[in-house]
Amino acid sequence: MNHVIVGAGPAGVIASETLASMGHGGHITVLSDEPEPPYSRMAIPYLLAEDIDEEGTCLRHSDGHYEGLGIAVKHDTVRAIDAAARSLSLASGGSLAFDRLLLATGASPIRPPIPGMDLEKVMSCWTLADARRIMEHTRPGDDVVLMGAGFIGCIILEALVARQVNLTVIEMADRMVARMMDRTGGDMIAAWCREKGVDVHVSTRVNGVSRNSDGSLALDLEGKAPLNADLVVCATGVASNTGFLEGSGIETDIGVVVDEHLETSVPGIYAAGDVAAGFDFMTGGHDVHAIQPTASEHGRIAAMNMAGNRTAYRGSLVMNTLNTLGLISTSYGLWDGVEGGDVATAVDARAYRYLRLNFRDDVLVGCLALGLTQHVGVLRGLIQTKTPLGKWKDVLMADPHQIMSAYLATAQDASRRAA
Amino acid sequence: MVDGCEGDRRSPRFCHIGCGEGTAEERCWGMQKSLLIDPDKCTSCLQCEMACSFEHEGSFNPARSRIKIFEFEHGKRAVPYTCTQCAEAWCVHACPVEALVRNPATGAVEVKDDVCVGCKVCTIACPFGTVNYNPDTGKVIKCDLCHGDPKCAEACPTDAIVYVDSSWTGLDRMRRWAGHVDTNQSAKA
Numbered sequence: 001m002n003h004v005i006v007g008a009g010p011a012g013v014i015a016s017e018t019l020a021s022m023g024h025g026g027h028i029t030v031l032s033d034e035p036e037p038p039y040s041r042m043a044i045p046y047l048l049a050e051d052i053d054e055e056g057t058c059l060r061h062s063d064g065h066y067e068g069l070g071i072a073v074k075h076d077t078v079r080a081i082d083a084a085a086r087s088l089s090l091a092s093g094g095s096l097a098f099d100r101l102l103l104a105t106g107a108s109p110i111r112p113p114i115p116g117m118d119l120e121k122v123m124s125c126w127t128l129a130d131a132r133r134i135m136e137h138t139r140p141g142d143d144v145v146l147m148g149a150g151f152i153g154c155i156i157l158e159a160l161v162a163r164q165v166n167l168t169v170i171e172m173a174d175r176m177v178a179r180m181m182d183r184t185g186g187d188m189i190a191a192w193c194r195e196k197g198v199d200v201h202v203s204t205r206v207n208g209v210s211r212n213s214d215g216s217l218a219l220d221l222e223g224k225a226p227l228n229a230d231l232v233v234c235a236t237g238v239a240s241n242t243g244f245l246e247g248s249g250i251e252t253d254i255g256v257v258v259d260e261h262l263e264t265s266v267p268g269i270y271a272a273g274d275v276a277a278g279f280d281f282m283t284g285g286h287d288v289h290a291i292q293p294t295a296s297e298h299g300r301i302a303a304m305n306m307a308g309n310r311t312a313y314r315g316s317l318v319m320n321t322l323n324t325l326g327l328i329s330t331s332y333g334l335w336d337g338v339e340g341g342d343v344a345t346a347v348d349a350r351a352y353r354y355l356r357l358n359f360r361d362d363v364l365v366g367c368l369a370l371g372l373t374q375h376v377g378v379l380r381g382l383i384q385t386k387t388p389l390g391k392w393k394d395v396l397m398a399d400p401h402q403i404m405s406a407y408l409a410t411a412q413d414a415s416r417r418a419a
Numbered sequence: 420m421v422d423g424c425e426g427d428r429r430s431p432r433f434c435h436i437g438c439g440e441g442t443a444e445e446r447c448w449g450m451q452k453s454l455l456i457d458p459d460k461c462t463s464c465l466q467c468e469m470a471c472s473f474e475h476e477g478s479f480n481p482a483r484s485r486i487k488i489f490e491f492e493h494g495k496r497a498v499p500y501t502c503t504q505c506a507e508a509w510c511v512h513a514c515p516v517e518a519l520v521r522n523p524a525t526g527a528v529e530v531k532d533d534v535c536v537g538c539k540v541c542t543i544a545c546p547f548g549t550v551n552y553n554p555d556t557g558k559v560i561k562c563d564l565c566h567g568d569p570k571c572a573e574a575c576p577t578d579a580i581v582y583v584d585s586s587w588t589g590l591d592r593m594r595r596w597a598g599h600v601d602t603n604q605s606a607k608a
Contacts, residue, residue, distance in 0.1 A: 010515060014512070040515035040516050042515040042516075042536075042538055042540070043515060043516050043536050043538075046536040046537070046538075051536060051537075051557075052536060056516065056534065056536065057516070058516070058517075059515070059516065059517065060517055061517055061534065291540075292513055292515050292538075292540050292544075293509075293512075293513045293540065293543075293544045296512045296513055297512070300512070319543045319544070320543075321538075321539045321540065321542065321543045323537070323539065326554065328539070328552065328554075330543055332543070373539075373542070373551060373552040373553075373554060374487075374548075374551050375487075375548035375549070375551065376542050376543055376548060376551075376552075377509075377542055377543055377544065377545035377546055377547060377548035377549070377550065378546070378547065378548035379543075379548075380543060380544070380545070380546045380548075381546035381547060381548065384546055385546075402491075404489055404548070405489065405491035407548070408489055408491065408498050408500065409491060409492075409496075412458070412498070
């Protein structure tokens with residue numbers, strides 16, 4: 001049995017390790033289209049900040065880890081899939097046969113359709129190669145513009161500040177991290193950044209970037225004075241890597257559509273991680289979460305199914321946590337609430353603390369937190385177990401900070417009932 | 420197969436009850452010792468938090484203790500709360516850089532400080548909320564069973580926290596208690 005995994009990010013690597021641990025008795029091949037050993041994109045900001053070296057970005061650290069598990073990591077790019085012939089055609093020439101295939105090709109950064117995005121000093125921050133280029137082109141005091149203050153943009157923001165550049169952030173949406181924070185939280189993060197010396201412009205559109213005669217860049221901003229920069233870092237979103245699947249018969253929409261077994265529309269071909277539009281635990285619909293916990297869970301469950309251990313996945317809970325210059329923010333599930341549901345909030349803008357809990361009846365379905373670092377995970381516990389909070393819901397409506405008491409009390413009650 | 424073990428219908432690594440089944444690396448609690456916590460015996464004296472923080476931080480700083488006493492119902496109930504070193508190990512699977520590693524000798528999941536980048540994904544992935552971010556160091560902290568000599572159990576004057584062989588039957592109740600948050604992602608189709 002040939003198990004082939006396309007992609008060497010967390011989903012691919014965890015899938016290969018799961019297959020190895022299940023004693024499937026076949027070959028496991030992981031294909032990476034980058035030259036480095038499998039690494040974590042999530043670690044790149046810490047490399048930029050010079051907290052770690054490149055070795056520190058590795059997904060696994062022990063020598064001979066993959067070989068020891070019987071996993072062959074090969075560096076090649078898949079050009080196309082022949083699903084009927086069970087074969088991949090490779091960029092290096094030749095083909096690779098598979099019995100079971102996992103698509104774990106992740107996502108790639110996308111840039112807005114405006115002039116100047118192809119200029120040399122407009123850079124994405126996604127791969128190790130990108131990180132090396134940014135490190136090479138940033139010196140303390142340089143004027144750097146960060147386009148995009150979404151989740152990835154905000155992580156890069158932190159790293160660029162650590163590189164002591166003079167940073168300006170331009171975000172098209174009306175707030176920072178619009179996909180994980182409501183207006184209250186997004187505004188607090190922006191205020192925090194400004195307090196720390198970062199120039200943040202929200203609701204601001206870049207019409208184009210051009211090159212000045214001295215080699216620097218000029219950003220044309222809609223309705224605002226133009227901005228000069230030594231470097232533009234573009235973090236304007238990512239899209240699933242599905243292009244190579246065209247004509248393969250594998251169904252895609254925003255990502256590769258998978259069922260509860262992480263299997264695609266073609267039997268024996270699975271997808272996991274940022275490329276997979278899998279089930280969302282809260283909405284029941286398909287979505288690409290592009291987060292580490294989802295990639296990890298996808299990788300494990302897909303591998304179990306590939307090995308013949310039919311296992312259904314209940315869907316992933318979207319969750320994010322971010323450190324923006326020391327301000328920790330977190331979001332879970334339906335953080336913007338549900339129709340007809342109750343919302344409890346506690347805001348202390350001066351202390352940069354915010355907690356918002358969203359309920360459906362007496363069940364927590366989503367939340368937002370700023371400045372919360374202790375026992376944050378119980379929020380996941382309550383959401384994912386759909387624990388009826390009963391009288392504790394009233395307590396939380398009055399004071400959302402009682403979340404730990406509510407968690408412990410409901411857990412104890414549940415255990416007493418089970419005993 | 421031990422009654423209740425989920426390893427028979429899924430991979431042994433997903434077993435929640437610590438039956439000792441499974442491969443050597445992924446063996447659950449069966450062969451090891453665990454912290455047994457009895458909230459009914461807790462007087463909220465905070466000796467455990469003091470001992471824990473002194474062991475790990477070198478100072479008496481309950482805010483950095485890996486075990487926490489929670490009081491509620493106006494002090495009528497006190498609950499010592501820490502990581503159960505669960506077999507599912509959500510934190511381990513969520514870590515992007517392999518900074519969380521299970522110590523095969525104790526069964527505890529330990530944080531490798533030199534590898535942790537401080538991304539905090541484990542703190543949101545753990546459904547028990549027992550991995551915390553330490554802003555002072557930029558790393559996460561969690562209970563490591565003090566490498567097999569847990570200072571909280573040693574410090575507890577009322578035996579609300581004891582370190583016992585994992586086959587001890589009283590653990591079942593506690594596991595049900597903590598394991599209430601059984602957020603297992605998957606079930607047999």
